[in-house]
Amino acid sequence: MSACVLYHFAFDPGSRAVRLALGEARRTFTETLVRPWENDCPVAGMNPSGMPPVLQVTEDSRSLTLCEPAAILGWLEDGSRDPFLMPTDPAERAETRRLIGWFDRRFTDEVNAVLLHERMEKPLLRLGAPDARNLRAGREALRSHLAMLEDLLSSRDALSGRRIGQADFVAAAHLSVLDYFGEVPWANWPGLKTWYMKLKSRPSFRPLLADRFPGVAASAWYADLDF
Known part of the structure; x- marks a missing residue:
């Protein structure tokens, strides 16, 4: 079992792509809305670029911090037994x-x-x-x-x-x-x-x-x- 927390801005296209992919994967996740332009945005301490989305995953006592769409979509794809959102061809x-x-x-x-x-x-x-x-x-x-x-x-x-x-x-x-x-x-x-x-x-x-x-x-x- 894994627990996922997604830090995202609702109108950021990359954040939306990740939300769609998580939904397609039927992954349960908790949302934390962030405002990346503010100095105290929590994403700034997680992602060197300071940009959402960031997905924090805890599974089998191991923690992962996945920054931005490519890493998160790749993690979902790698964790799927069957082809997920990437074609096989x-x-x-x-x-x-x-x-x-x-x-x-x-x-x-x-x-x-x-x-x-x-x-x-x-x-x-x-x-x-x-x-x-x-x-x-x-x-x-x-x-x-x-x-x-x-x-x-x-x-x-x-x-x-x-x-x-x-x-x-x-x-x-x-x-x-x-x-x-x-x-x-x-x-x-x-x-x-x-x-x-x-x-x-x-x-x-x-x-x-x-x-x-x-x-x-x-x-x-x-x-x-x-x-």
């Missing part, structure tokens, strides 16, 4: 890693660093109103990424191949935060919308749909499974 495994790297770098740099900064970080840090030019640039970048995802799903059942797996949950974690703020124009991307509806209907997704950001109402369709 080598080509699909490589594609999964490519897509996760894409979200960790290009999507984060080009979309999240702009749109989530304007829509989420500014209110939290009291940095003023969103900048219209930055919003336009972030939305334009988002459209290009959504077009790439739509193209992938036109010939695949899931992002990396034949079955829903790690790449899908990482992608959905990122898109779900943007969706809360109404930034994803789903009507323009029917294949992507169908894919997201399937993921959104899974039990592991329900806790994310209950998240609420202080002072900002969720988009009208955020918690709607059939939107």
